[in-house]
Amino acid sequence: MSSSESSPPDNASVLRDLWRVISRFRGRILLALAFLILAKLAVVSVPLALKRIVDELSRPEQFTTLPIVLLVGYALLRFASTLFNELRDLAFSRVTQYTVATYALNTFTHLHALGARFHSSRRLGGLLPDIDRGTSGIAFLLGVGLFTIVPTLLEIGMVTAIISARYSGWFTAALAVTFMIYCGFTLVFTARRAIFQRRVNRLDSNAKSIMADSLINHDTVKYFTNEKLESSRFQHIMDNWAEAVVGNQKALFILHIGQSGIIAMGVASVMLLAGQSVMTGAMTVGDLILVNAYVIQICLPLNALGFVYREAKDALVNAEKLFQLLRQRPEIDEPANMPALRVSRGEVVFNDVSFGYTPERPILKNVSFRIPAGGTVAVVGGSGSGKSTLARLLLRLYDVSDGHIDIDHQDIRGVTTRSLREAIGVVPQETLLFNDTIAYNIAYGRSGATHEQIVAAARAAHIHELIDSLPQQYDTPVGERGVMLSGGEKQRIALARAILKNPPLLIFDEATSALDTQSERAILSELNRLSENRTTLVIAHRLSTVVDADEILVMERGRIVERGTHMRLLAQGGMYARLWQLQERSAEVEDAEKNLQVVH
Known part of the structure; x- marks a missing residue:
């Protein structure tokens, strides 16, 4: 398989690759998970403390003083949940940022490793958005995705266990049915929406490619007075992109409404059961408040879980192109032990x-x-x-x-x-310069060259006098692709580079x-x-x-x-x-x- 024909990776391989990168941060990951568990224990304990306060205050004749310990404990539990969540994020932030930086560096290095055949066929305007979306997708999967999906599942499990142990099995059955319907609906409709998201990404990359290509060739556009043609081309693809986004939004609307409807039915069924139990005396008002708090506590995260799952799927779709790019093998793939x-x-x-x-x-x-x-x-x-x-x-x-x-x-x-x-030193037909200073572009011929060596090379190429006459001299910017210099000046800089390199x-x-x-x-x-x-x-x-x-x-x-x-x-x-x-x-x-x- 050629480098240009690599197939998109599946989600499992993307996650395996992610784990290989983040596994070096095992200590921080375990610390973050410990804070996560402590935060969820605090969150789950809040309704229990609230139930105890309500039940105790419902019988004021038993108290001669205000239950200060319970009230302060309730406040401390709420604070503890926030504190442990922030500590979790702080512990994991280095993992997320360094992983994103690692993938950005790996992609940059890999692009330079790919051969001339790849670069001659690629469209830079479409490649950069793919990389940007891919790194953003990785950041989401590690940050919001990981620390929303895992804690929500943990919280749902803990709350379900408490309700199952304290109350009728009908409550557990109602919650279980709600979860199953919700998950089934989310899985099916999120998979359908991924098709729309891929189309939006593809059209967005095409639009960026056309924009970059047109702006790079702005002189040609003006030579042939084709501004309207370029606008028409761009409008056509943007119209298609807008339609794709609208289609994606329609699919998202169906998903949101369906998820909210399922959660509403689940909350209604549990509260009806709780209300009936209070009327029959099987549950106290504190129990009703506890069940209500737990239902809200798990249904809201469940809705958030649906959102995060959708976004995580989008992030995986966005990361596909990046991982596909990283899987492309260089056309010239040399063994590590080759001699110089x-x-x-x-x-x-x-x-x-x-x-x-x-x-x-x-x-x-x-x-x-x-x-x-x-x-x-x-x-x-x-x-x-x-x-x-x-x-x-x-x-x-x-x-x-x-x-x-x-x-x-x-x-x-x-x-x-x-x-x-x-x-080998090369003086090419067309000298393409970096958008940096004259000194930087000459010094590109030899890494670590001193200013004296740069000046010596410029003198040998007979361009030192010109550079020295400029207000900023060797610190003069050359502009994008060297547009601030004439063709002869750029060729002399290319010559100075080759002189500085001093190749055989x-x-x-x-x-x-x-x-x-x-x-x-x-x-x-x-x-x-x-x-x-x-x-x-x-x-x-x-x-x-x-x-x-x-x-x-x-x-x-x-x-x-x-x-x-x-x-x-x-x-x-x-x-x-x-x-x-x-x-x-x-x-x-x-x-x-x-x-x-x-x-x-």
Whole structure:
């Protein structure tokens, strides 16, 4: 089963997973349960104390003074129930919060462990609400759910035992019938309502996905003046969501009314029995008050139990997506005892490599080449020829379908991905920056880098002067995805990152394709300097950037169709020579236009 096809976990497995996490807090759990039992003993004792007070005060001739002990004891019992409940919550709060934090961290870590195939197909706007609802569901199950369901069941059991021991079996029978009808009704209708809740969650995630996607691409929306189209798309899904919520509310209405009706019938039957017993002298007024207090005491929690059960089912539904996500296995799932990559010389060999993102669409077909230690190999070709895929395979974002890739005679599938990627520096086509400071984004190349090292890397990338001229200098925020910087500035930060990382292997993946000619020439000299004495793979669109490469590979439809040095390929007069001529003409036109602008 692929990572994207994992089935939803059942409720039992969700609860088992929860127990595995919270079991390390056994001491706190036992302490919280002790406070819970003490609180319920106090609650159950309150009606008994009240009955005693009523019966005693019903015969004032027997007393010469007010029964202060009983009255104070009654007040202390009420206080004790509140005190022990608060102590229970205090003892258990660390369990709940640390468990939620653990699941949030596990999910965050797991998302980074999942492969490029998962992240290329996921919708971030829908993923985040699933995680948020899942962690909220876990908090509910541990907090309100656990400490409402368990105490309520405990209280119902204690009250039923007291009534069974003191009064007629008809009282117990009436309560038992009420409980059975109530539980049966709640189970059936809550299961039906879960269908509505899942649909609401699905539509809510879809709405968040569309919203996030539209806002991320707000420039594109404006380019094509499609604000109304985006609003129409969002309105359509929100209309469906509103209908689903209304349907869910209707199901909840039926559930609430049914539960309240069953409880009302149970209370009526017990009070009729109690009233008849008082009339016949079998029970005192104190007994009537006791039974009434107990019936209210267990029927109100019973109603709360129904509410909590419904919410707990909703919480389980909400947690399903989170646990399903945590069950997805990484596409590249390496054993724990794999050795690290050892880079001695830095030779890279692609040996008869074939690959396709999907089986029916092969991208690379039997590709073989060698990058000598300290050498530079450039790959050129049209869009869709498979050149960027070579970089992704070398970084092991995907595994090859056939063949193998070796670094210093080590198959990269036999070493840890961490050590592999630590050995490779990447300057990508599109530099995506964190919404943080310039210093943070440069320092991302090496964890724990000092400010002096960051400045040195910026100087080497020829961006220090620009940064130093800014009011906040290295503490300048770059904005979402680096929108506060130009394309050339972002590329220089990417270059500074790679310089700071100082890796033995380099990948330039169309690192200058988004720049103008002047910016490209400025950055190209820095890239060439950085690649000195390093094994370098250059993925290029502009041929002018690869003329000094030790070997140039020309790719078409996933195959290498030409290879050689720049001069040799020009002499062959093949595909590379034709591409060179086309790009030379384009460069001449661009230079002529610039000269014309200067004249004017």
